Amino acid sequence: MSPSGFRLAGGVLAAGTVAGAALATYAACEARAYTVRRVTVPVLPPDHAPLRVLHVSDMHLTPGQTRKRDFVRSLAALDPDLVINTGDNLSHMRAVPFALDAFAPLMERPGVFVLGSNDYFDPGMRNPLKYLLPDDGVRHIDRAQLPWGELVEGFTDAGWLDLSNRGGRLRVNGEEIAFAGLDDPHITRDELDSVGAAPLDADLRLGVVHAPYLRALDRFADQGYDAIIAGHTHGGQVCLPWHGALTTNCDLEPARAKGLHRHPADSLPGDPGSSWLHVSAGLGTNPYVRFRVACRPETTLLTLVAR
Known part of the structure; x- marks a missing residue:
């Protein structure tokens, strides 16, 4: 040359x-530009007052992430009526007390939660590009178990409802809310038969799950739940400007990787067997590769209003 x-x-x-x-x-x-999104969901019965629901997901906390912890603590200033936590709170063997400290101001409010795979198992070092490839079905459940029982105990001691393959009810600001939840479908801990028909005597019926696999969304919608709340996708985490997510790390299509949508995707409000779906892009990443592209970490304040 x-x-x-x-x-x-x-x-x-x-x-x-x-x-x-x-x-x-x-x-x-x-990956550190923590953001609050605001979304309005027309899901309450006519003439009911708005309800403020804070959706927090995928914190993936390690002990040294003080800025993230401070951000979560600050969310109590949004004055939510209800907190919904859709899992993947942990990313370290010693993270539980730090996670509970982060959520402490929010645990003074009514709340419900489910867990994700990263609450159960140490995340480990992964090739970040693998998320852009088709799912090969491999799940890292051979990793060391995290002390998730301590996390559950901390939440339930504060009065939050554990919705892992079970239902529950809360009365919030005069609204009777019926919940159904599933454990994480990503690692096949979901028991679909645990989701029965949505109670007709409730003002609002919500399905809660970590990973928005279609089988879980279909079950909630078929059983008559008004809205489904999920996380897991990180909004795609690495997105293209003007295009959006390349992947969801589950069988949900990338067009619904984050934000408010309908399920099924082509359904309209009022259609039988359909629901609103909110998927959070979450607050975290794998602790070893803390990168996000065109997809800021987020939590969402959902304002539920009358249909």
């Missing part, structure tokens, strides 16, 4: 290195 060719190749390599470093810096900053 001629000297000019070497100089050109060197320039391209240098430019690529700078661009790669810039992208990595941006992605690391994006």
Whole structure:
């Protein structure tokens, strides 16, 4: 190669290195740009007052993540009437007391929760690009178990309802809310038969699950639940501007990787066997690769209003 060719190749390599470093810096900053989304859901009976529901998901906390912990503590200032936690709170063997500290102000409010796979098992180092490939069905349940029982005990001692393959009821601001929940479908802990028909005597019926696999969403919708609350997807985590998510890490299509949608996707409000679906993009990442692209970490304040 001629000297000019070497100089050109060197320039391209240098430019690529700078661009790669810039992208990595941006992605690391994006993963720490915690955001509150606000969404209105027309799901209450006519003439009922609005209800403020805080949806928190996928914190993936480690002991050293003080900024994330402070952000979660600050969410109590939003004055929610109800907190729904859709799991993956942990990412470290010693994270439970830090997670409970983060949620302490919110645990003064009525709340419900389910767990995700990363509450049960240590996440470990993974190839982040694998999430962009088709699901091979491999689940890392051979990893060390996290002390998830301590997390459940902390939540339930504060009065939050554990909805792992079970239902429950709460009266919140005069609204009778019936819940049905599933344990994490991502690691096949879901027991679909535990979700029975939505009670007709409740003002609002909510399904709660960590990973929005279609079998779980179908069950809630078929059984008459007004809305389904889920997490897990990280909103795609690495998204393309003006395109959105490339993957959901489950069988939900990328177009519904985050935000408010209908389920089934082509249904309309009032259609039998259909529900609203809210999927949170979550607050965290794998602790070893804290990158997000065009997909800020989030929690959502859902304002439920009359249909």
